[in-house]
Amino acid sequence: PGTPAPRRDNAGRSGGNTADARFAIQAGAFRQARGAEELAERLRRAGFEPRIVVVPGSDLRRVRVGRFADAAAAAELARRLRAAGFTAVVVDDAGSERAPR
Numbered sequence: 517p518g519t520p521a522p523r524r525d526n527a528g529r530s531g532g533n534t535a536d537a538r539f540a541i542q543a544g545a546f547r548q549a550r551g552a553e554e555l556a557e558r559l560r561r562a563g564f565e566p567r568i569v570v571v572p573g574s575d576l577r578r579v580r581v582g583r584f585a586d587a588a589a590a591a592e593l594a595r596r597l598r599a600a601g602f603t604a605v606v607v608d609d610a611g612s613e614r615a616p617r
Contacts, residue, residue, distance in 0.1 A: 539582075539610055
């Protein structure tokens with residue numbers, strides 16, 4: 517039978533209203549765009565839906581998954597990411613994210 521397909525049922529989608537989303541899971545932060553893009557691709561292949569963002573006061577490109585109004589829901593996704601072999605830190609500044617230039 518082989519390896520089961522990755523779960524895509526909410527593997528990185530928002531948990532609730534994104535306008536109220538304060539929390540996200542950060543899987544990495546990079547000075548170079550290439551590092552962020554490579555991690556984002558690995559996450560996609562694992563069934564997650566990453567995005568690359570910047571936050572005010574930093575030029576680092578952050579690779580994040582999910583948006584949540586609730587820290588407990590964010591922690592559950594962080595657990596799933598760690599179980600899949602990724603670094604996962606719950607952050608509370610998702611509301612200030614912007615697309616990189």
